[in-house]
Amino acid sequence: MPALSRRTFLHGTGVAIALPLLESHASAAQADAGPLRIFTIHAHLGFYPDTFWPSASGRDYQLSEALKPLEPLKDDFTVIQGMTHPGVKGGHGAANRALTATPTDITKNGISFDQLAAEHVGEHTRFSSIEMGGSVSINRSGVKIPGWGSQTDVYKRLFLAPDEKQLEQTIAGFREGRSVLDAVREQSKVIAKKVSVRDRAKLDEYYSSIRHVERRLEKAEAWAHKPMADVPLKETQVKDVRGSENLKAYTSTWGELARLALLTDSSRVLTWDVGINRNLTKVGFAKTWHGLTHTETDLWGKFDVKLFDEFSKVLQSLKNTDELGASLLDRTMVLFTSPLGNARNHRNNNMPALLAGGPFRHGQHLKFDEKSAPPYPNLFTSMLQAQGIPCEKFATATGTLTGLELKPVLNKRSRN
Template structure:
């Protein structure tokens, strides 16, 4: 490759130095976009969804990550296939055995770094612990760009004891963290409590103000364009595209403001205040997800169970007596392992209750569970050693032909993002790739 500089071309291109203050005047409003609820996805791809609602029933997704995982010997079955013998943890879910598939030998290629990997559970962005790491779009937000406009709330990002501003399963296309909502009462209000006419008018005013701000930002960005070099012009073009997408989201949000919210019999929950009430919080967040799906208020929910950030939690009203994170580094201590087993079994009971709740609800002659994909797993295969391979994964519902135990190579793991591609296709989104996928999930097909 020649190192010669093309000096004539260089002379004909005059790029004036752009003072930082001028740039901030032109694009500084972008720093305030989260205040305009820009953390929810734009609807730019909604027109390109593969199937309309009239062509297929609505499909939902709940993705749950417990960032301290589960004790592997108690989770993974020793046999494979449909007739596998359930492990101690899966024995708790035996009545739902035909409704889920347990995966072993799966992971995200190149996602390492131990605890930081929880931020990549739904993105599969590589090397989250490295300097300069930048995340990518999460599975739920990718889907929301296609189907988010179909519901009042495009997606719900929930958390239990999540470290605010540092941990989330949901990330925008620009790799920006979407904060977890940790108060069930706030979720309930957003989904079901109708504001007064005055409050609705005020919200619409704020939305329109947001649209006017977007117009101003786009105009200022256009003014800047002529004084920038090629790379910066490309960045401005990308920025203007993002502004247009946000304007579309704001228009859609305004339309929803004038529609009445669903009426339900479930009362607004009280928010547990103590982090030790971890399991109670999990149960309430599962309840909020179920209600969102049942009323078709949202079809995409993520839930981060930030066990790393949890203290000595309570199981059946009794304190476990040690911090959750400390227990995960058990060093094969029988006392710690016994306490971890009690926690893991409580998780399985909560999950079983969720499966039962979704299976008990009927929608157009089908169980809601058959229209809801429930992904439960962890970014850690072994929290004791911070291993990010051989992840414990349960995948339930969604109208799939479940295969019992799908066992892949424990040494050369199968890419978990392949499951994400299958999930996207199940939601009617035409794609054959997501992150580091190599195709759809092998051995797991839709029911006819």
């Protein structure tokens, strides 16, 4: 009997419900090669170094105060200390290069590692990538990709199908966009006959950009006809909550939306920009998060404990979700990162890195000497290669990250 398609739907009168990933969707070999995802959690202000970094290194280490809430998941993550983006500086301003690792003296920003992954695996899902909250994701043109700002916005875009009129308007828009691009391309070809060799090279780059947009429009129109995924989370359960008002509700709602996006294979590349910018009085701290980093470092450390207590629940929910005999955490590389090693003095070196899940052999604290540590983008390179992305060295990387090894069972799996 042939295997069911991953995109099989139950159809009824006016109804089409997406099936979850079942054993019957694929052969045993295909099931073993289930999709691998990247989920990046970016905390702009980072974490208080004195309470974030464990004191000992290796596998026999004790978790730090901030990371204590992650104790039940200790074998599922690696803490990596000492790394920096070479040539990236500017304090808070380095956030735009947190995922690109493009040196500050290079005017045009490079593509972020998550978007490089999205270029390769995005064709398999409704959304090439999802940027939750704010955004630190940068496209190939060096432009920041707008984030999906609110929890309700993410829910609607992921799971609420447009009505027939909206669908027709959306598809018409895709077709109009392609028509405009066709006209521009033809005009450009005429111009190419009248310009210099150097200008023709620029036009060739322009054509490539046009084709990239066309492919995205073609994909968008194709997905517009497919039913949205059916999920147990109802619209009435999703409320827009600020982290400064209810940290637990804020993180749990974003975390559940991320889990459902991954579970339904809506995207295999997610970023969550944790934006908590207001006074934290309602969650027990009489300052903003930024204020804590400059004047109340003890309280900053205590805030981090609260934050990782909530992050632990997000990771645990991924671990508790089964997908063909593996957990969703096993199939998702979750990276906690920040451009600031110490927000108190705006240092951009020794940036925090905690990598959970995916195909790696975790349960360790990789501690490098700052003066001789591998570049931070070596970690990005390891993650990209694990997902099957053809990337020898990302940005200023020198290779993959020393000490971060693949699990023997997973190291030969197909990632797409």
